[in-house]
Amino acid sequence: MLYYSTNKQSPAATLEEAVVRGLAPDKGLYMPERIKTLPPAFYHNMGEMSFQEISFIVAEAFFGEDMEADILKNIVYDTLRFDVPLVRVHDSIYSLELFHGPTLAFKDVGARFMARLLGYFIRKEGRREVNVLVATSGDTGSAVANGFLDVEGIHVYVLYPKGKVSEIQEKQFTTLGKNITALEIDGTFDDCQALVKNAFMDEELNRKMALTSANSINVARFLPQAFYYFYAYAQLEKQDAAREVVICVPSGNFGNITAGLFAKRMGLPVKRFIAANNRNDIFYQYLRTGEYSPRPSVPTLANAMDVGAPSNFARVLDLYGGSHEAVCADISGAAYTDEQIRETLADVYRRHHYLLDPHGTCGYRALAEGLQAGETGVFLETAHPAKFIDRVEPIIGERVAIPDTLQRFMQGTKQSIPLPSDFVHFKRYLLNRR
Numbered sequence: 434m435l436y437y438s439t440n441k442q443s444p445a446a447t448l449e450e451a452v453v454r455g456l457a458p459d460k461g462l463y464m465p466e467r468i469k470t471l472p473p474a475f476y477h478n479m480g481e482m483s484f485q486e487i488s489f490i491v492a493e494a495f496f497g498e499d500m501e502a503d504i505l506k507n508i509v510y511d512t513l514r515f516d517v518p519l520v521r522v523h524d525s526i527y528s529l530e531l532f533h534g535p536t537l538a539f540k541d542v543g544a545r546f547m548a549r550l551l552g553y554f555i556r557k558e559g560r561r562e563v564n565v566l567v568a569t570s571g572d573t574g575s576a577v578a579n580g581f582l583d584v585e586g587i588h589v590y591v592l593y594p595k596g597k598v599s600e601i602q603e604k605q606f607t608t609l610g611k612n613i614t615a616l617e618i619d620g621t622f623d624d625c626q627a628l629v630k631n632a633f634m635d636e637e638l639n640r641k642m643a644l645t646s647a648n649s650i651n652v653a654r655f656l657p658q659a660f661y662y663f664y665a666y667a668q669l670e671k672q673d674a675a676r677e678v679v680i681c682v683p684s685g686n687f688g689n690i691t692a693g694l695f696a697k698r699m700g701l702p703v704k705r706f707i708a709a710n711n712r713n714d715i716f717y718q719y720l721r722t723g724e725y726s727p728r729p730s731v732p733t734l735a736n737a738m739d740v741g742a743p744s745n746f747a748r749v750l751d752l753y754g755g756s757h758e759a760v761c762a763d764i765s766g767a768a769y770t771d772e773q774i775r776e777t778l779a780d781v782y783r784r785h786h787y788l789l790d791p792h793g794t795c796g797y798r799a800l801a802e803g804l805q806a807g808e809t810g811v812f813l814e815t816a817h818p819a820k821f822i823d824r825v826e827p828i829i830g831e832r833v834a835i836p837d838t839l840q841r842f843m844q845g846t847k848q849s850i851p852l853p854s855d856f857v858h859f860k861r862y863l864l865n866r867r
């Protein structure tokens with residue numbers, strides 16, 4: 434299958450090229466040239482199938498033309514070594530818990546899949562070691578580092594701003610060792626991002642070492658997120674509740690919801706989607722006005738959604754042929770302030786004994802407010818509340834138990850390499866590492 438760029442100024446790419454490049458040369462995002470629909474029998478039997486079985490069938494529709502079935506199957510099964518349970522919160526509102534992976538957030542699915550797919554391409558082509566550079570303000574670094582841990586032929590450098598990520602987040606990518614190196618930059622997140630960008634543009638560096646990004650716009654990170662939409666539906670079917678299904682996605686860069694829109698295109702009977710924003714409501718304003726006006730992000734309680742220019746907006750538009758009307762027919766939106774997030778998080782915990790995280794809270798509230806009679810609602814709970822313990826505990830006025838997976842990270846020893854924020858030092862460091 435070939436992949437075209439949303440900017441349509443670059444030639445179509447193979448899957449391998451799209452994965453290794455990430456962004457198309459014309460700075461557009463890659464889209465598969467066809468979205469295959471899945472047969473009715475699959476939808477009929479889904480309720481009896483496991484997460485891995487369902488995902489393999491979806492993966493074949495995306496990637497089956499480009500690799501042997503048993504290799505793809507291994508990648509899918511090895512990626513999904515954890516469950517994504519659908520839990521009823523109250524009435525016809527369900528939470529799809531995407532936080533049972535190694536770093537307790539949904540990005541584990543895409544990061545693990547991409548690492549394995551990239552690893553496969555490196556072995557197949559006998560390529561030299563590939564170096565993944567990733568700048569993080571917290572969560573992306575942990576998902577990528579853990580996703581790529583122990584994958585042969587790949588070395589990951591995580592760049593993070595010194596003193597600006599929480600201890601829990603920091604431990605998730607500084608305690609791993611092996612093929613993961615944490616670079617503690619004396620600067621801001623923007624400095625880290627600038628270092629990565631400069632590295633990709635530096636001719637000497639690119640000649641001497643193979644560099645790639647594990648950015649969330651990569652097709653290998655974003656498409657596998659479709660898997661759990663199918664599995665959510667399967668779990669509703671099993672409970673005989675798969676009627677007029679509405680799915681609500683707490684959104685930042687809009688990769689997660691775009692994968693859901695792909696699932697719908699493949700025939701998954703989802704009636705409509707809701708995109709939940711925090712105060713960074715660029716998409717919500719687009720839905721209301723038809724105008725897309727990116728603006729600088731503001732910090733909120735749901736910080737993984739603090740995005741001022743959602744990178745996957747281009748994919749959403751492309752999927753709907755640029756029609757605002759067509760987008761609005763499938764997606765509605767909502768946006769919440771920190772005050773509303775606090776209020777809803779506390780309220781759901783008190784009344785329904787379900788502890789949300791700040792991101793899932795936006796999803797829950799948009800769903801609870803938007804669901805109509807006869808509809809069944811699923812919101813994506815994108816991270817475990819304990820990941821944001823310093824914010825969640827004061828809201829509910831209680832201690833939050835830290836799951837074993839997080840505890841284990843906390844016990845590890847931090848190893849990082851301190852670096853100043855200028856490119857000269859960073860470049861010298863990378864060159865001397867080889």
Ligand SMILES: *Cc1c(COP(=O)(O)O)cnc(C)c1O
Pocket residue numbers: 538539540572683684685686687688689690737738792793815816
């Ligand atoms: C990344 C992230 C989001 C936003 O997902 P997008 O795909 O960028 O829309 C929401 N919640 C959490 C916890 C995240 O880490």
